[in-house]
Amino acid sequence: MSTIAICIDESAVPPTTIIKLQRLTGHSLNDIRDRIRQRRPIFEREIFDAQYVEHASKIRAIVDCLDGASIPNRIYELPEGETMETHPHVSQCQIAIEVLKNILDQADLEADRPIL
Numbered sequence: 001m002s003t004i005a006i007c008i009d010e011s012a013v014p015p016t017t018i019i020k021l022q023r024l025t026g027h028s029l030n031d032i033r034d035r036i037r038q039r040r041p042i043f044e045r046e047i048f049d050a051q052y053v054e055h056a057s058k059i060r061a062i063v064d065c066l067d068g069a070s071i072p073n074r075i076y077e078l079p080e081g082e083t084m085e086t087h088p089h090v091s092q093c094q095i096a097i098e099v100l101k102n103i104l105d106q107a108d109l110e111a112d113r114p115i116l
Contacts, residue, residue, distance in 0.1 A: 002048065002077050004055075004100065005041040005084050006062055009072035017069045024061050041076075041084055052111065056104050063097060075100050 013021075013036055022029050025043055035042050043062055047055040066073045076084065076093045077100070084090055095103075 003046050004059055005044040005076040007041050007074045008036045011037055013071055020065045
């Protein structure tokens with residue numbers, strides 16, 4: 001199990017992107033702005049749980065939104081039970097977008113396999 005966290009590296013995010021992120025994350029507009037300003041994750045959740053499909057869909061939509069608006073961001077894969085605030089070596093957990101996509105694609109394949 002792991003937690004995926006997505007942070008935005010830029011404080012000047014267009015209002016249209018903030019509105020899209022609000023819809024995707026369920027956070028209030030003020031909360032999204034505060035998270036961006038404070039460099040806190042706009043998304044941080046354990047993804048391999050009973051709601052994997054929902055979480056994976058949300059992660060893909062957030063990444064696509066940020067990519068489409070050319071917003072610099074950082075993605076982290078944290079160990080089970082850890083958060084950005086509790087993990088002692090967060091910088092070592094940063095992953096590339098390609099790695100995240102591979103993790104999600106592989107998990108999708110595993111979810112489609114019949115359990116023997």
